[in-house]
Amino acid sequence: MLDEVRARLRVRHYSLRTERAYVGWIRRFILANGKRHPREMGEAEVAVFLTRLAVEGRVAAGTQNQALAALLFLYREVLGVELPWMAEVVRAKRPRRLPVVLTRDEVARVLAMMDGRTWLAAALMYGTGMRVMEAMRVRVKDVDFAAHEILVREGKGGKDRRVPLPGRLTVPLQDAIAHAAGLHALDLEAGFGAVWLPAALARKYPGAATERGWQYVFPARRRSRDPRDGAVRRHHLDEAVVQRAVRAARVRAGVVKPATCHTLRHSFATHLLEAGYDLRTIQELLGHQDVATTQIYTHVLNRGGRGVVSPLDAVP
Incomplete structure (x- = not known):
């Protein structure tokens, strides 16, 4: 499946850096859910994963947004599944610096x-x-x-x-x-x-x-x-x-x-x-x-x- 993700990214001319980042987030998402196939998961699992990044991982807002973009690409472009907007996701705060x-x-x-x-x-x-x-x-x-x-x-x-x-x-x-x-x-x-x-x-x-x-x-x-x-x-x-x-x-x-x-x-x-x-x-x-x-x-x-x-x- 990760090979399919890479292929779809290259067809759309994403940069190599973006490709590596997206594949990395998708791998982390799968491992965080006991290696279940993404088709067996959906909005709930994605929301929990992103919330944990913000609450437990304390990642920056940009990092959480990148993880979200990677997972949305996986479901929309590779699996053909449209995820609704996940309003219950706890968003990482973006400080104004x-x-x-x-x-x-x-x-x-x-x-x-x-x-x-x-x-x-x-x-x-x-x-x-x-x-x-x-x-x-x-x-x-x-x-x-x-x-x-x-x-x-x-x-x-x-x-x-x-x-x-x-x-x-x-x-x-x-x-x-x-x-x-x-x-x-x-x-x-x-x-x-x-x-x-x-x-x-x-x-x-x-x-x-x-x-x-x-x-x-x-x-x-x-x-x-x-x-x-x-x-x-x-x-x-x-x-x-x-x-x-x-x-x-x-x-x-x-x-x-x-x-x-x-x-x-x-x-x-x-x-x-x-x-x-x-x-x-x-x-x-x-x-x-x-x-x-x-x-x-x-x-x-x-x-x-x-x-x-x-x-x-x-x-x-």
């Missing part, structure tokens, strides 16, 4: 402790507002030096968007692309050189996978076997490499805030807001579906209708 944001000086200190490709990736995330996986998946053809912009393909929600290409990164990006071209040439000589493409594109343009423009700007150091089809390809740099480098740089820079790669994205948005850019512009650059999501940065700045000056500052 402000994002961690670095000052410009802190960003400069962190970047100063980095070098090479990880520095370029971190600088690109801060300079464009991209998520770490969006930065890792940038293809050579999506970097437009003439227009000074980068096309982000299939970001969160499967949406494309354009972000500014920082002028300070023009030469480093050109060097990175030249490095990627050298690796690609070596791969071609060795009988490889085909990069992963979405299924529809791979069928429509069978020769595109070996073209230079489709290669990643941040290629992995070595080729690896694709877990889906077994083909040996050079994938993009593992995002964990950049995440570890940013964490180590933060510690060396003496920044006590719990900054991560995503903090660079938050800092990008906050600093644009400080510079006077409007929320709609920032929303488009970040790829937020709703401007309400972008408004969180006004609270970081303590601006807007509730922005006040402390009366203590007025005391002589």
